[in-house]
Amino acid sequence: TAGTRLFSGMQPSADSLHAGNYVGALLQWRELQATHDAIFCVVDLHAITNPQDPAALRDQTRRTAAQYIAAGIDPSRSILFVQSHVPAHSQLAWVLNTITGFGEASRMTQFKDKSAKQGTDSASVGLFTYPMLMAADILLYDTAIVPVGDDQRQHVELTRTLAQRFNSRFGETFRIPETLTLEEGARIYDLQNPTAKMSKSAESDAGLVRLLDEPSRNAKKIRSAVTDTGREIVFDPAGKPGVSNLLTMLSAFTDTPIPLLENQYQGRGYGDLKKDLADAVVAVFEPIRARTLELLDDPAELDRILGAAAERAEEIANRTLARVYERIGF
Ligand code: ADP
Numbered sequence: 354t355a356g357t358r359l360f361s362g363m364q365p366s367a368d369s370l371h372a373g374n375y376v377g378a379l380l381q382w383r384e385l386q387a388t389h390d391a392i393f394c395v396v397d398l399h400a401i402t403n404p405q406d407p408a409a410l411r412d413q414t415r416r417t418a419a420q421y422i423a424a425g426i427d428p429s430r431s432i433l434f435v436q437s438h439v440p441a442h443s444q445l446a447w448v449l450n451t452i453t454g455f456g457e458a459s460r461m462t463q464f465k466d467k468s469a470k471q472g473t474d475s476a477s478v479g480l481f482t483y484p485m486l487m488a489a490d491i492l493l494y495d496t497a498i499v500p501v502g503d504d505q506r507q508h509v510e511l512t513r514t515l516a517q518r519f520n521s522r523f524g525e526t527f528r529i530p531e532t533l534t535l536e537e538g539a540r541i542y543d544l545q546n547p548t549a550k551m552s553k554s555a556e557s558d559a560g561l562v563r564l565l566d567e568p569s570r571n572a573k574k575i576r577s578a579v580t581d582t583g584r585e586i587v588f589d590p591a592g593k594p595g596v597s598n599l600l601t602m603l604s605a606f607t608d609t610p611i612p613l614l615e616n617q618y619q620g621r622g623y624g625d626l627k628k629d630l631a632d633a634v635v636a637v638f639e640p641i642r643a644r645t646l647e648l649l650d651d652p653a654e655l656d657r658i659l660g661a662a663a664e665r666a667e668e669i670a671n672r673t674l675a676r677v678y679e680r681i682g683f
Pocket residue numbers: 363364372373374375376377378501502503539540541542550551552553554
């Protein structure tokens with residue numbers, strides 16, 4: 354309902370968002386902002402838990418914000434800001450670190466996966482304390498609802514635990530947030546490897562449809578998507594992951610229910626489906642791409658939008674931080 358505070362964010366870790374980010378995050382956010390008091394964050398503090406190139410990070414932060422706006426996040430309705438612009442995130446994260454158990458943090462699946470991949474000598478302590486920074490992001494804004502993918506559920510669970518722990522130790526301070534798990538239909542898979550989710554960290558970019566790529570390049574990738582044996586166009590993720598992924602995408606990009614699409618494509622071939630999907634993706638992405646490039650062409654205007662949003666965010670965040678500091682004896 355209107356007035357219900359929602360918080361969500363994305364790392365500025367690529368030049369362009371992809372179709373998975375669009376369907377799984379931006380599309381949902383755009384709808385949620387109509388009914389919620391929404392705050393969307395470009396989480397650059399989280400991004401530096403992986404080694405960064407400073408110039409690239411700065412550029413990707415602006416690009417990510419521009420893509421949010423171009424895709425329909427309305428900065429006059431929602432607060433769209435950059436995490437590092439609001440120091441309270443780091444400040445509250447520190448306090449939360451002090452009430453988190455070492456073992457508790459060690460059990461976070463994402464930390465275990467990433468540190469195993471990087472090795473304990475190159476993995477940073479920042480990677481370890483990432484969940485407490487995420488808890489700070491959420492708790493600073495008295496957030497009621499956090500829309501997240503499966504991979505972040507455990508972090509929201511920890512956020513709830515830490516908020517409850519702080520409240521019982523120091524008195525009622527934080528609102529306890531709820532997770533809003535996005536529907537399975539919002540998950541997009543790699544076009545060349547349709548059992549793996551579409552991701553910027555895929556080994557090859559052949560299965561990745563990017564918001565800021567040339568439309569012709571995206572259309573070609575879609576036409577070359579892996580399909581399945583047989584010729585029937587039915588939604589069967591286990592038996593026909595390739596075709597099912599194309600149906601999921603077409604459904605999201607044309608706002609048409611999958612059963613209706615299955616009816617429409619009875620007796621038609623994979624080629625038709627791919628062509629229609631390519632057209633649909635290009636029709637949606639082309640204006641978003643154009644608007645993004647326009648925003649990036651006017652750095653002063655983008656700075657003005659992000660600066661105004663940071664001020665609104667900071668006002669809320671600092672009130673929470675002041676409450677916390679008072680409670681803990683500062
Ligand atoms: P990536 O996997 O490319 O690194 P992130 O992990 O940065 O993407 O995710 C940013 C946001 O986009 C999150 O809200 C995540 O749930 C969503 N998202 C990422 N990939 C997909 C996908 N393939 N399908 C649906 N949503 C996705």
